[in-house]
Amino acid sequence: MHSQPLPTQPAPRLSAPTGPHSTHEVTNQAETLVDYNLFAHNQALQAALAFNAPSLDVQALHTLGAQWGSAAMQEHARLANVHTPQLRAHDRTGRRIDQVEFHPSYHALMAAATAAGLHASPWAPGQAFSHTRRAAAFMLFTEAEPSILCPISMTYAVMPALKANAAIYAAWSPGLLAPNYDPQLSLYSRKSGLTMGMGMTEKQGGSDVRANTTQATLQGSDAWGQRYSLVGHKWFFSAPMCDAFLVLAQTPAGLSCFFIPRVLPDFADPGSAGTLNAIRIQRLKDKLGNKANASSEVEFLGATAWLVGEEGRGVAQILEMGTMTRLDCALGTSGLMRQALSIALHHTAQRNAFGKRLIEQPLMRNVLADLAIESEAACALSMRLARSFDHADDAHERLMGRLLTPIAKYWICKRGSAFAQEAMECLGGNGYVEEGGEGTMARIYREMPLNSIWEGAGNIMALDLLRALRKGDVAHALARELAPARGAHPALDRLAAALPARVELMAHETEARRLAQDVALAVQAALLYQSAPAAVFQAFCDSRLGGNWGYTFGTLGDGVDFDTILARAMPTATRTHA
Template identity: 50%
Template sequence: MAATTHTVSNQAPPLVGHDVYGSDLVLSEGVERHLADAAPELASEVREELTDLGRAAGSRQAQDWGAQANENPPKLRTHDRYGNRIDEVEFHPSWHRLLGHAVGAGLTDAWGRPAGHLRRAAGFFVWSQAEAGHGCPVSMTHAAVPALRTDPELAAEWEPRLTSHVYEEGLRPAGQKAGVLFGMGMTEKQGGSDVRANTTAAVPLDASGEYLLTGHKWFCSAPMCDGFLVLAQAPGGLTCFLVPRVLPDGTRNVFAIQRLKDKLGNRSNASSEVEFDGTWARRVGEEGRGVRTIIEMVAATRLDCVIGSASLMRQALTQAAHHTEHRSAFGAPLIDQPLMRNVLADLALESEAATTLTLRLAAAYDAVQSSGNEQERAFLRIAVPAAKYWVTKRCTPMVAEALECLGGNGYVEESGMPRLLRESPLNSIWEGSGNVQALDVLRALQREPQALNAFLQEVGLARGADHRLDSAIKNLLTELADLEGIEARARRVVERMALVLQGSLLVRWAPPEVADAFCASRLGGDWGAAFGTLPHSLDLGSVVERARIAG
């Protein structure tokens, strides 16, 4: 091909070398706001650590790690060359680099640090934009801490390793490692989300809490981890257990990996089916109270689903805004075209609402941890499953629309957008799909009136500031007062709860043009079925400008 015909023009430059944290006004302003309320003395320290992480996440190196980890998915090695069963999973070096950076940044360490959940949530949000798949073991390791605290002896042994900032790959006795990772195994073939239908059996060895497990797990994520929290049927009922991969004497525990799942996305991460056959385990909590023991772990991983989806939304929005800023059509940059500006503003609203809600939930966790705030605990009981339902549901259509902003370029693998699109449905499925979240909210409404009171007090903080929000709150109360057919209406009710909560937060904390656009579209009904149908009379230019990479 003649070189003179191969002139590249009107293409967006690579989006590299930017600070993912500092360039995100919604995220950085939100972190500063919550720190000012709870721990102002930490503002400088947290800003510095998140800026360092943001620069790393926006680097060419981190982007290359993410691409390489997904292009070279994990491989299962069931046996060594001599026929010995080893059940090991091999990962590309880039996976280990991503995971090591996450652990080194403290993304498994929230429970003992001041403002630990806020800074960890923001860090998880930032670093997930380098690559999302490795976040699975990071999330489960972080979330295992409250479950283990039901047994002080186990917590004393394992918590320092779980919250360590040192990543050590490879299977060795946990006592020989400076830091460990945890996974979980709850679902089985016949039960799925109905974990009480589990058939894995746990036989006690003695009165010391040691058991042998026999059964299977249909989904066991990150099987290369050092330990797992699993559910099994003990003589006293469904119980939580800790299963180490390697026993203290250095022998491998029975943990037969049958296969790795061939998934739609999340391809850098290994999800597996495993068999237990006389597998040694330690009981965590009391027999028959397995769900209650592990529920705090589930709540923490559900919050991470919200964080992960909000992070994906922000990454997709950033890519769309960057492309349209540098690509021209019909005589002007795409970002200045009225219809494209409407689309981008709509995407920006969705992203800001998700990010703002995410940080509010993390701050509530800190309030519970630091002072035992019962109001915040009750608020989280409803707000977490409601947010998990709505934010993760909104992720896929938003990422798809952002991909379309890049046109045919977005449909090409090297743009990175197809990987985001494949990743986008995951968080709505993991840790309970939409129906499970909606029914969990109903359960809280029916059994825990203090949770609804806390939720209503939260949204009521913005009452009187916007007539559309006031009307939406009134309509929600009408919905909640009518219990007939409530289960069949659960999705509708939870959607309205999430939108009202997001609206309240934005009215209180976002710029007026953002709150106005959100309330007009999401609460006022002046919105079409697709993104890009905001009322043209809104200040869409300011909404888009706020969403662009700052700095």
């Protein structure tokens, strides 16, 4: 076999064909949806905010919507996902450094998210509707780039738990609350901003964290409290470039929660730059999606950590943090739904087929309207859950937060993958490729399963719902939540009448998924009745509750007001081709 010789001269330059040799001009291709205001063109989100936080000043969201819908932000998102994180376990001399390198666009995205306070703003004092405002912004940022939000979400979730160690909270909270992003690996006190991650699951246990084997051995105490040495591993150690982590490890009293920083302080020498903790990054996960974010496997080889909260109470603390991250799963999927819907609407409004624009074709109108209804229902439920976080001192809101967290996480995230597939199909082959603005659709599709799996897959959420049903008078709280829509639609009335008895009986474990689905649909319907046009509410109830629906999107029945539904969902930056 003879090999081809390497070229010694530049290859000839090809010229574009002209005149009789030109086969065609490029026509009937949709322009990229870019440089538009994500918030100003999202009527469903505006309505959800008006319903849940009527006095909230939304001007900042308009500003963020314009910034995050820009071409520059889209390019950062593309580059951060194409140039994925790289592990640098050793330096050139063979010394362990355990660092992860990122493309500059990743850092730009992180800086934008922290500047908007997505990581910690609700924990700053004196802000009304802080969780609701942050939830809306989180959804908007998800449309720009979802995967970098992993460390943002975890920082948000760990802040309340960190208060269980007052000394660490006092030392770290100023940096965690700061609206700054500082990527350098350095002692916490030398940084302008801090982020935190988590390490809970291990190879042998997964969601069953009680099976963890990492051992914590008491070494003494210092300015941060009881100090331990950790030996073990973590199968999913999310965002290993964060400044510190909350992890689970076994003590004589049982599974406990520990604070483990990357760089250790020297309490005897306040001027010291600190030393690198014994956290060894074994490898980065090669994931289906979520490419811009680094997820890792690590080992603790005598890593130094401090107890947070009571020894043996680690599981309870993890459940509290899970409430926050599960909210973000629902918000994130809702944001991805909205982005996929916007791209599909924008494309079909420009693309012609069989003598009409795609959006004028009856079957396509049915598909798009069905997706629009699903997207608005997801937004309404996610934002209602966020509202409960702002009113935790209210007994009803506490119950609804406990009930709606597993329901929203389960149902919205379960719907995400099917939603993304249908939206991709609206673009045909253009949606399946990775390049250009429409290539975002492929990234959305790969991202969708993550929120359903992360922080507890479907079965875990269904079981959590059963636990929630044991907390207070949930049946009465649910009836109160559905009451404003009583009499609005017969199918909703039938479902609402049947739910209290099912809740009181605390459905058998094998029926928990069905109960989660039905509660989610009932609450979504009641919310749409109060915040959406009648056309949206009627079509939702007729299809999801009344049975006038098929097994796929695009199977709405006769009588649907497609014009109203599509006009409400359309990103108004769309320009149609003649």
